[in-house]
Amino acid sequence: MSEPVHRTATAEEARVGDPASVPSRPPLRTPVVGGRTDTHQHVWPAAFVEALRGRSTTPRLVDGWTLLTEGEAPYAVDPGAHDVERRRARELAEGKDDVLVSLSSPLGIEHLPGAEARDLIDVWHRSALELGDPFRVWAATPVDEHDLVGLSEILRHERVVGLQLPATCLLDPAAVQRMAPVLDVVAVAGKPVMVHPGPAPSVADTPAWWPAVVPYVSQLQSAWFAWHQGGRLAHPTLRIVFVALAGLAPLHHERLVARGGEFGSVDPNVFYETSSYDTRAIDAVVRVVGVDPVVHGSDRPYAQPRDPGLGHAFTHAHVHANPRTLLTGEPR
Secondary structure, three states: OOOOOOOOOOHHHHHOOOOOOOOOOOOOOOOOOOOOEEEEEOOOOHHHHHHHHOOOOOOEEEOOOEEEOOOOOOEEOOHHHHOHHHHHHHHHHOOOOEEEEOOOHHHOHHHOOHHHHHHHHHHHHHHHOOOOOOEEEEEOOOOOOOOHHHHHHHHOOOOEEEEEEEHHHOOOHHHHHHOHHHHHHHHHHOOOEEEEOOOOOOOOOOOOOHHHHOHHHHHHHHHHHHHHHHHHHHOOOOOEEEHHHHHHHHHHHHHHHHOOOOOOOOOOOEEEEOOOOOHHHHHHHHHHHOOOOEEOOOOEOOOOOOOOOOOHHHHHHHHHHHHHHHHHOOOO
16 A cells, blocks of 8 residues: 655644544444544454465565555555554544445455355455444445445445445446446445555556555546546446545546537536645535535545545534435435
């Protein structure tokens, strides 16, 4: 995983230290979306960590906490970042009602051969669903050999909010068409899809931030344009959210039109998660698509929550109203 570039902590972050005492895990509840929501985080339950340690090929953990993936440099994972009780205490101290966690797609698990992908994804589902409040779960699914029955079953779980897909399986209109059976299953379930960067290619002599800033952004832009070209027509009711503001793809709408494409009206069922971006980028995207589709996500532990300082009304929409619409489809 790429090492994020951090800025000075926001006022909210500064107030929240590591709690001196960690409460015991609260009981599971039936989640009610509508409070303060972080739509995009990652945490690895112990069973998932052990599954990565037990592998002989990438993705794998070696020497305890060194992550090896196919394209990126070895990454020293911070064990504290995946201490579930510590993470739970921090989220509750920050006032989160729902924290949506997902399998990190740059690991490449969704692209593994069928049985290999299914086994790791099964460990993810079983262990993540035991995390307890405030955590809820984005499901995962193999993208090369589809498991439509397994996907339909996991989406029925009350703590599963939808499906995460790597942008690397949606890079052009033909790829979106190949994923149509998967997308149809999610649409029938009435839940959303979250598009997340996938595995990054290996590039020699680049700094640690390169994958997160160059290929991740490029993947998201490609997936957004592919969805814009044919995804919505084929899946008219599916709600879809692109992390990291879709790599700022909506800002290219003028170039799209200038080169013969059509932007059209703003799609009310396409959402934009804001992790790793701040005031200027968020404001620029809002000027194109409006406030309603913009949802809060932090990408913790690889980045931290940010308050873009765009006012009380924006904050309410960003962390309360818009995530509720994304997850439930209910009107704002």
